[in-house]
Amino acid sequence: xxxxxxxxxxxxxxxxxxxxxxxxxxxxxxxxxxxxxxxxxxxxxxxxxxxxxxxxxxxxxxxxxxxxxxxxxxxxxxxxxxxxxxxxxxxxxxxxxxxxxxxxxxxxxxxxxxxxxxxxxxxxxxxxxxxxxxxxxxxxxxxxxxxxxxxxxxxxxxxxxxxxxxxxxxxxxxxxxxxxxxxxxxxxxxxxxxxxxxxxxxxxxxxxxxxxxxxxxxxxxxxxxxxxxxxxxxxxxxxxxxxxxxxxxxxxxxxxxxxxxxxxxxxxxxxxxxxxxxxxxxxxxxxxxxxxxxxxxxxxxxxxxxxxxxxxxxxxxxxxxxxxxxxxxxxxxxxxxxxxxxxxxxxxxxxxxxxxxxxxxxxxxxxxxxxxxxxxxxxxxxxxxxxxxxxxxxxxxxxxxxxxxxxxxxxxxxxxxxxxxxxxxxxxxxxxxxxxxxxxxxxxxxxxxxxxxxxxxx
Amino acid sequence: xxxxxxxxxxxxxxxxxxxxxxxxxxxxxxxxxxxxxxxxxxxxxxxxxxxxxxxxxxxxxxxxxxxxxxxxxxxxxxxxxxxxxxxxxxxxxxxxxxxxxxxxxxx
Numbered sequence: 210x211x212x213x214x215x216x217x218x219x220x221x222x223x224x225x226x227x228x229x230x231x232x233x234x235x236x237x238x239x240x241x242x243x244x245x246x247x248x249x250x251x252x253x254x255x256x257x258x259x260x261x262x263x264x265x266x267x268x269x270x271x272x273x274x275x276x277x278x279x280x281x282x283x284x285x286x287x288x289x290x291x292x293x294x295x296x297x298x299x300x301x302x303x304x305x306x307x308x309x310x311x312x313x314x315x316x317x318x319x320x321x322x323x324x325x326x327x328x329x330x331x332x333x334x335x336x337x338x339x340x341x342x343x344x345x346x347x348x349x350x351x352x353x354x355x356x357x358x359x360x361x362x363x364x365x366x367x368x369x370x371x372x373x374x375x376x377x378x379x380x381x382x383x384x385x386x387x388x389x390x391x392x393x394x395x396x397x398x399x400x401x402x403x404x405x406x407x408x409x410x411x412x413x414x415x416x417x418x419x420x421x422x423x424x425x426x427x428x429x430x431x432x433x434x435x436x437x438x439x440x441x442x443x444x445x446x447x448x449x450x451x452x453x454x455x456x457x458x459x460x461x462x463x464x465x466x467x468x469x470x471x472x473x474x475x476x477x478x479x480x481x482x483x484x485x486x487x488x489x490x491x492x493x494x495x496x497x498x499x500x501x502x503x504x505x506x507x508x509x510x511x512x513x514x515x516x517x518x519x520x521x522x523x524x525x526x527x528x529x530x531x532x533x534x535x536x537x538x539x540x541x542x543x544x545x546x547x548x549x550x551x552x553x554x555x556x557x558x559x560x561x562x563x564x565x566x567x568x569x570x571x572x573x574x575x576x577x578x579x580x581x582x583x584x585x586x587x588x589x590x591x592x593x594x595x596x597x598x599x600x601x602x603x604x605x606x607x608x609x610x611x612x613x614x615x616x617x618x619x620x621x622x623x624x625x626x627x628x629x630x631x632x633x634x635x636x637x638x639x640x641x642x643x644x645x646x647x648x649x650x651x652x653x654x655x656x657x658x659x660x661x662x663x664x665x666x667x
Numbered sequence: 668x669x670x671x672x673x674x675x676x677x678x679x680x681x682x683x684x685x686x687x688x689x690x691x692x693x694x695x696x697x698x699x700x701x702x703x704x705x706x707x708x709x710x711x712x713x714x715x716x717x718x719x720x721x722x723x724x725x726x727x728x729x730x731x732x733x734x735x736x737x738x739x740x741x742x743x744x745x746x747x748x749x750x751x752x753x754x755x756x757x758x759x760x761x762x763x764x765x766x767x768x769x770x771x772x773x774x
Contacts, residue, residue, distance in 0.1 A: 357679070
């Protein structure tokens with residue numbers, strides 16, 4: 210038994226804070242995990258590393274979190290240097306079946322067998338459509354942060370950031386500090402709503418204070434309680450954003466780039482393909498995979514990090530260790546005591562729930578989108594098309610998808626699913642939960658047909 | 668140049684890297700080693716490609732491999748994501764698929 214357990218192949222998907230800490234915990238117990246990551250260098254999004262040859266210090270790149278970034282990168286580099294794991298960078302798990310992962314790497318599909326699966330797939334921006342968002346020059350907030358961190362560039366000369374959540378303020382602060390042209394920061398959450406999240410946020414007073422300080426530095430660029438009307442564009446991109454201030458007065462801010470994001474959405478495609486059950490979370494206003502506090506989802510499947518619950522980078526490190534401990538326990542191997550990590554995790558969750566409450570999804574703004582707004586950015590499908598699909602097929606997300614194609618484009622519903630469900634729910638006078646969850650299909654990333662042909666030599 | 672002559676992206680840091688020469692829609696452009704294809708192109712162009720489903724151009728959206736908005740084509744070989752591919756000396760890139768589909772060219 211112990212020999213088999215020691216030889217257990219644990220596949221970790223994702224090398225951000227959760228995946229790295231999970232790998233470290235498993236390696237310390239004598240296992241040799243396989244780590245598959247889409248990044249060229251381990252670190253994930255928040256601790257993303259620039260390509261080799263870039264010279265900015267971790268202090269410049271990660272600010273107050275520099276020491277954590279350095280520790281995390283160092284820990285993973287040491288595991289790779291010690292040949293303690295199998296590491297596949299620039300590789301995507303695109304499908305899972307019967308203990309085998311199909312991994313796309315360098316244009317080829319490789320079959321990677323595994324005994325246990327630990328998903329640390331992180332999160333992406335939760336985006337609400339704003340009329341005009343299909344134009345070139347509209348990005349997610351995460352995109353603007355990646356451009357700054359990993360490339361040292363701004364995605365425009367006159368930038369407007371709009372949405373809500375911790376990244377809105379953090380990114381605005383980082384862009385200004387780096388010398389980018391920032392025209393406005395538009396927060397759809399009102400100060401009253403933000404105050405409702407404050408009791409939870411006080412679970413981590415230092416982090417809350419840092420946010421408030423950064424916000425204060427933005428001064429008059431920052432506006433709370435706004436409603437976004439539309440992005441005015443010419444043939445090449447944005448020229449202005451139209452919005453209403455908290456008193457309902459119409460405003461127009463000239464810009465050549467708009468960044469959008471309402472906190473985060475868990476990246477759950479592989480959890481879905483692994484057959485994990487989902488529940489709708491009112492707190493996070495999205496569908497999330499079901500697991501226990503350790504991240505155990507049953508049948509040798511584990512989840513950690515923002516792909517399970519949006520606890521942020523610190524919470525992801527904790528969740529990564531916990532999921533690995535759960536895996537070791539289930540294998541019957543000696544495992545570290547998880548109680549301290551479980552207490553820390555509970556505190557992270559109180560804080561995260563405060564954030565979710567204070568910076569909510571803009572449900573009313575989405576429900577009020579005019580008929581000609583694009584909902585599916587991949588294929589240019591409008592709110593009218595989606596509403597017609599719901600009338601024809603019934604108020605269920607998968608049926609509307611089959612009729613109106615919202616969710617069938619190349620992003621596979623990642624950027625339209627939540628808005629789509631909101632519109633379906635509005636039409637039927639029900640909750641987004643009742644509209645159901647779009648079922649994920651393989652492959653999780655587009656795969657060229659040739660990548661499969663090579664495998665069989667055909 | 669797709670969408671006009673002016674670039675979209677602005678460099679703020681990391682400017683002391685080796686120059687790289689590449690071509691986009693036949694035009695010779697310069698970037699720096701370590702730039703992604705997306706950064707490299709958008710320093711000089713307003714967009715990466717036209718949308719197949721609408722009148723607007725596309726210039727990437729998420730920069731993390733999730734949205735599939737930033738496909739570009741090499742003159743030979745399969746398309747790839749500009750956000751996650753590093754630029755390389757001598758790359759020849761296109762904002763549209765290179766040639767008609769084989770069955771069309773045979774017809």
